[in-house]
Amino acid sequence: MNSPELSNDLRRTLPIGIFDSGVGGLTVYRALHNRLPNEHFVYLGDTARVPYGTKSLATVERYAIENSVFLASRGIKLLVVACNTASALALPKIRATIGLDVVGVIGPGARKAVAVSGPQPRIAVIATEATIQSDAYAASIRQACEAAEIIQLACPLFVPLAEENWTDEPETRSIAKRYLKRVVDFAPESLVMGCTHYPILRNVIQKTVGANVKLIDSGEACADEVAALLKEKGLENPREVEGKRRLCDDLDHFYVTDAADRFGRVAERFLGAKPAKLEAIELGEVDSRR
Amino acid sequence: MNSPELSNDLRRTLPIGIFDSGVGGLTVYRALHNRLPNEHFVYLGDTARVPYGTKSLATVERYAIENSVFLASRGIKLLVVACNTASALALPKIRATIGLDVVGVIGPGARKAVAVSGPQPRIAVIATEATIQSDAYAASIRQACEAAEIIQLACPLFVPLAEENWTDEPETRSIAKRYLKRVVDFAPESLVMGCTHYPILRNVIQKTVGANVKLIDSGEACADEVAALLKEKGLENPREVEGKRRLCDDLDHFYVTDAADRFGRVAERFLGAKPAKLEAIELGEVDSRR
Numbered sequence: 001m002n003s004p005e006l007s008n009d010l011r012r013t014l015p016i017g018i019f020d021s022g023v024g025g026l027t028v029y030r031a032l033h034n035r036l037p038n039e040h041f042v043y044l045g046d047t048a049r050v051p052y053g054t055k056s057l058a059t060v061e062r063y064a065i066e067n068s069v070f071l072a073s074r075g076i077k078l079l080v081v082a083c084n085t086a087s088a089l090a091l092p093k094i095r096a097t098i099g100l101d102v103v104g105v106i107g108p109g110a111r112k113a114v115a116v117s118g119p120q121p122r123i124a125v126i127a128t129e130a131t132i133q134s135d136a137y138a139a140s141i142r143q144a145c146e147a148a149e150i151i152q153l154a155c156p157l158f159v160p161l162a163e164e165n166w167t168d169e170p171e172t173r174s175i176a177k178r179y180l181k182r183v184v185d186f187a188p189e190s191l192v193m194g195c196t197h198y199p200i201l202r203n204v205i206q207k208t209v210g211a212n213v214k215l216i217d218s219g220e221a222c223a224d225e226v227a228a229l230l231k232e233k234g235l236e237n238p239r240e241v242e243g244k245r246r247l248c249d250d251l252d253h254f255y256v257t258d259a260a261d262r263f264g265r266v267a268e269r270f271l272g273a274k275p276a277k278l279e280a281i282e283l284g285e286v287d288s289r290r
Numbered sequence: 291m292n293s294p295e296l297s298n299d300l301r302r303t304l305p306i307g308i309f310d311s312g313v314g315g316l317t318v319y320r321a322l323h324n325r326l327p328n329e330h331f332v333y334l335g336d337t338a339r340v341p342y343g344t345k346s347l348a349t350v351e352r353y354a355i356e357n358s359v360f361l362a363s364r365g366i367k368l369l370v371v372a373c374n375t376a377s378a379l380a381l382p383k384i385r386a387t388i389g390l391d392v393v394g395v396i397g398p399g400a401r402k403a404v405a406v407s408g409p410q411p412r413i414a415v416i417a418t419e420a421t422i423q424s425d426a427y428a429a430s431i432r433q434a435c436e437a438a439e440i441i442q443l444a445c446p447l448f449v450p451l452a453e454e455n456w457t458d459e460p461e462t463r464s465i466a467k468r469y470l471k472r473v474v475d476f477a478p479e480s481l482v483m484g485c486t487h488y489p490i491l492r493n494v495i496q497k498t499v500g501a502n503v504k505l506i507d508s509g510e511a512c513a514d515e516v517a518a519l520l521k522e523k524g525l526e527n528p529r530e531v532e533g534k535r536r537l538c539d540d541l542d543h544f545y546v547t548d549a550a551d552r553f554g555r556v557a558e559r560f561l562g563a564k565p566a567k568l569e570a571i572e573l574g575e576v577d578s579r580r
Contacts, residue, residue: 048345050344170464
């Protein structure tokens with residue numbers, strides 16, 4: 001799908017593709033948008049099939065491939081897998097399917113946690129049950145530094161708390177205290193927010209674990225690696241956007257596989273703006289049955 | 291799928307089918323099991339495609355039909371739609387597709403709320419965002435009693451709190467107090483728990499709204515109507531089960547469309563027992579792509 005004849009001059013004007021199982025990846029979009037103001041983005045939220053975290057490996061792989069092929073067919077220069085579950089389970093299959101660079105969120109988050117910690121890093125990871133069970137963050141951290149001491153724990157209520165936008169409610173503080181007690185006891189140097197929703201609760205998480213723990217936003221770490229990769233490959237978009245770009249402006253295109261209204265509402269809660277271009281599409285099984 | 295030649299003698303020995311989008315319907319299964327100890331059940335949890343509440347009408351209808359056809363093809367005498375979203379959106383299509391009696395949870399819950407209230411009933415309904423937006427409970431209540439005064443509100447955190455099994459944690463009490471403040475102010479005669487997960491939090495909900503508010507479990511109301519319907523049609527199972535039946539024993543068969551392990555774990559939290567017979571199957575789009 002990525003035509004080999006396409007010149008770099010043309011390729012670098014293409015957008016960056018991002019997919020997520022739903023709305024959570026909008027925090028990754030925000031990180032990319034802030035880090036790379038000259039780039040534009042095509043975002044796909046697979047809202048018809050969210051969540052991926054409770055689904056089997058085969059199912060997640062299949063969905064991830066369908067999402068990737070859809071975005072690649074739109075014409076993109078690089079693919080970001082914003083979904084932690086798909087990053088944990090499906091990167092090899094995606095890379096083997098589409099002829100493009102693919103950046104996930106787990107590797108960048110893990111590497112950044114090691115980079116900001118000492119020579120014998122003590123790292124905590126919080127994520128969904130499925131991401132923790134996959135052990136993908138721990139494996140990536142150990143790959144970056146064998147000596148790392150790691151604890152991992154799931155915080156299932158953080159996702160609905162973020163979607164409720166209860167970012168500083170007493171209940172949120174109390175639940176954070178309960179979930180993160182083991183992190184506080186472990187006294188890590190850095191704490192990886194290994195779920196795309198968690199940066200919405202960044203302040204309460206930081207207050208709970210204390211200011212001396214470095215909070216790693218996997219989306220921001222991913223944006224750093226994407227920036228470096230574009231530079232290395234000469235794929236940075238050369239244009240200068242006139243004026244200041246806003247999140248969700250009409251240079252960025254958003255697709256969802258279902259319930260666009262709800263996506264728009266949550267986008268507004270998460271980003272302070274509704275997508276100017278938001279479109280509902282059909283993917284995978286749906287196509288084959290109509 | 292329901293052979294018209296089947297004699298009533300044979301039909302009444304068939305199980306009752308139940309489907310839900312996931313694990314929540316287990317509270318409906320429990321209510322049916324307790325109310326009808328001579329019956330056995332085939333339960334389908336569509337865990338590959340949960341949740342339905344954020345999906346569009348067309349998608350929910352399609353999934354509901356696939357689930358119903360699967361259960362009908364197993365040989366059942368009656369179908370219970372335990373999922374509130376599917377009960378709100380898909381009953382007419384299901385009835386038109388399978389030649390069987392179909393009982394949802396919304397009609398029974400609404401009728402019971404009216405029955406236990408006075409001549410000018412004041413009824414509160416709590417449910418997921420999608421069920422509230424569908425207005426299905428309010429419509430059913432008004433159908434049973436035009437004079438009813440109704441408030442409806444969504445309690446999105448109740449589902450993950452139930453799945454965490456935080457049934458009496460201080461955070462749960464505090465969140466319940468916050469969500470249900472409008473219910474307390476409204477001072478209803480009855481409160482419908484219009485989401486299958488909510489009965490898990492029954493005690494904290496009852497404490498929050500006060501002992502004088504009658505709590506309606508839509509699953510229990512559904513079980514009452516199923517019992518009446520079986521009697522009316524002469525379809526009660528004539529056998530006497532030897533000894534006392536347990537929830538999830540080997541007379542009941544459970545199917546899930548994905549992630550059977552997690553289903554078993556949550557079943558244990560909700561019911562105190564893992565299904566003796568639990569099987570993963572493939573439905574709909576999955577079949578057509580392998």
